Amino acid sequence: xxxxxxxxxxxxxxxxxxxxxxxxxxxxxxxxxxxxxxxxxxxxxxxxxxxxxxxxxxxxxxxxxxxxxxxxxxxxxxxxxxxxxxxxxxxxxxxxxxxxxxxxxxxxxxxxxxxxxxxxxxxxxxxxxxxxxxxxxxxxxxxxxxxxxxxxxxxxxxxxxxxxxxxxxxxxxxxxxxxxxxxxxxxxxxxxxxxxx
Amino acid sequence: xxxxxxxxxxxxxxxxxxxxxxxxxxxxxxxxxxxxxxxxxxxxxxxxxxxxxxxxxxxxxxxxxxxxxxxxxxxxxxxxxxxxxxxxxxxxxxxxxxxxxxxxxxxxxxxxxxxxxxxxxxxxxxxxxxxxxxxxxxxxxxxxxxxxxxxxxxxxxxxxxxxxxxxxxxxxxxxxxxxxxxxxxxxxxxxxxxxxx
DNA sequence: ACGGGTCGGGACCGTATCGTCCCGACGACT
DNA sequence: AGTCGTCGGGACGATACGGTCCCGACCCGT
Numbered sequence: 074x075x076x077x078x079x080x081x082x083x084x085x086x087x088x089x090x091x092x093x094x095x096x097x098x099x100x101x102x103x104x105x106x107x108x109x110x111x112x113x114x115x116x117x118x119x120x121x122x123x124x125x126x127x128x129x130x131x132x133x134x135x136x137x138x139x140x141x142x143x144x145x146x147x148x149x150x151x152x153x154x155x156x157x158x159x160x161x162x163x164x165x166x167x168x169x170x171x172x173x174x175x176x177x178x179x180x181x182x183x184x185x186x187x188x189x190x191x192x193x194x195x196x197x198x199x200x201x202x203x204x205x206x207x208x209x210x211x212x213x214x215x216x217x218x219x220x221x222x223x224x225x226x227x228x229x230x231x232x233x234x235x236x237x238x239x240x241x242x243x244x245x246x247x248x249x250x251x252x253x254x255x256x257x258x259x260x261x262x263x264x265x266x267x268x269x270x
Numbered sequence: 271x272x273x274x275x276x277x278x279x280x281x282x283x284x285x286x287x288x289x290x291x292x293x294x295x296x297x298x299x300x301x302x303x304x305x306x307x308x309x310x311x312x313x314x315x316x317x318x319x320x321x322x323x324x325x326x327x328x329x330x331x332x333x334x335x336x337x338x339x340x341x342x343x344x345x346x347x348x349x350x351x352x353x354x355x356x357x358x359x360x361x362x363x364x365x366x367x368x369x370x371x372x373x374x375x376x377x378x379x380x381x382x383x384x385x386x387x388x389x390x391x392x393x394x395x396x397x398x399x400x401x402x403x404x405x406x407x408x409x410x411x412x413x414x415x416x417x418x419x420x421x422x423x424x425x426x427x428x429x430x431x432x433x434x435x436x437x438x439x440x441x442x443x444x445x446x447x448x449x450x451x452x453x454x455x456x457x458x459x460x461x462x463x464x465x466x467x
Numbered sequence: 468a469c470g471g472g473t474c475g476g477g478a479c480c481g482t483a484t485c486g487t488c489c490c491g492a493c494g495a496c497t
Numbered sequence: 498a499g500t501c502g503t504c505g506g507g508a509c510g511a512t513a514c515g516g517t518c519c520c521g522a523c524c525c526g527t
Binding site for chain 2: 106107108110111181184185186187188189190191192197201205230233236237239240241243244245247248249250257260261264265267268269
Binding site: 124 | 502503506
């Protein structure tokens with residue numbers, strides 16, 4: 074008696090977007106749980122409920138799959154609304170940073186990939202170009218507005234300013250592993266306003 | 271004709287310190303080059319010029335070897351000298367941070383282990399207790415002195431202050447992968463003085 | 468003099484992983 | 498109606514790695 078193969082109808086002569094989506098989700102979940110190095114292609118396929126072939130039809134390797142998957146997390150960067158004051162804008166920036174780095178998937182993945190990027194140039198470039206750059210652009214707008222309002226001197230070092238905005242949140246969250254509260258962000262905002270105006 | 275074994279005289283009934291030392295160096299080198307996950311016990315043994323047995327005579331596993339090795343990097347924490355002013359002390363703190371995080375071996379290893387610590391509680395505790403805590407204590411002294419001098423209000427949030435001291439250096443160096451210059455530290459110090467006094 | 472523990476070296480085992488290949492079933496486009 | 502490329506599934510190969518074990522050589526303290 075032959076083995077009965079029971080399987081739902083599938084596929085056509087084109088990559089199915091819904092499968093691509095669920096693979097991407099599976100990659101992010103695995104990445105968040107295990108980290109890049111411990112992420113296994115079999116586990117991703119299992120989690121996504123697809124065959125391993127489906128993975129290799131889309132990406133040539135684990136690395137390219139990871140990079141391109143994570144890079145898409147960089148896309149949804151909404152502009153920071155003009156709150157009318159530097160203090161208000163800055164606080165909104167900090168919230169946005171926390172939304173991102175504090176996300177239970179994104180934060181850990183980012184921290185993990187930071188370590189991997191060290192020995193992987195293409196991943197490092199992905200982080201810088203696809204992730205960091207668009208976000209820094211948002212902060213830059215805020216600084217420009219503050220200067221235009223006359224709240225901040227025009228000669229400040231913008232790069233430095235962006236560094237000190239984001240760095241404490243990351244540091245506290247993922248290096249010190251302590252929670253970041255709204256009160257913490259309030260304090261950071263107060264400090265920065267004092268430092269930059 | 272039997273194989274001729276040529277080997278320098280070795281060992282006695284006690285662990286040889288010189289071997290332990292060269293193993294530790296090999297671990298740090300491998301860690302800096304490959305990261306924890308890609309560090310192989312065979313590679314460490316080869317690099318140190320010892321047998322793999324020598325490793326397992328000293329530590330029960332790769333993880334314990336790594337943690338205890340890296341923890342020793344936390345030892346040499348010289349106190350920050352009293353420069354007479356908050357600005358001066360703070361600048362010295364920033365230099366110390368850069369000395370540590372900017373070290374070509376320590377910085378990369380730290381960044382790497384940050385990612386690994388995420389899924390490894392004992393390594394996370396090692397980082398916090400053996401590495402972070404003693405260093406934060408140094409910064410705390412500086413804050414105490416500044417308060418005693420009357421340069422800084424006594425009610426500031428010390429934890430927050432320490433965060434914003436160290437975070438920018440790490441962020442710039444290992445997240446953004448941009449160099450940190452003395453001028454950069456000068457600017458950070460200026461900002462912090464303005465923010466905290 | 469001797470025994471216990473270390474030395475380098477290497478064989479070995481179990482396991483995990485990436486990536487390839489093949490299969491029968493299937494569906495959209497020509 | 499046919500063709501082409503996808504679908505899940507699984508077998509497979511090659512490789513690498515952590516950890517264990519054993520060996521003969523060696524030396525220090527007793």
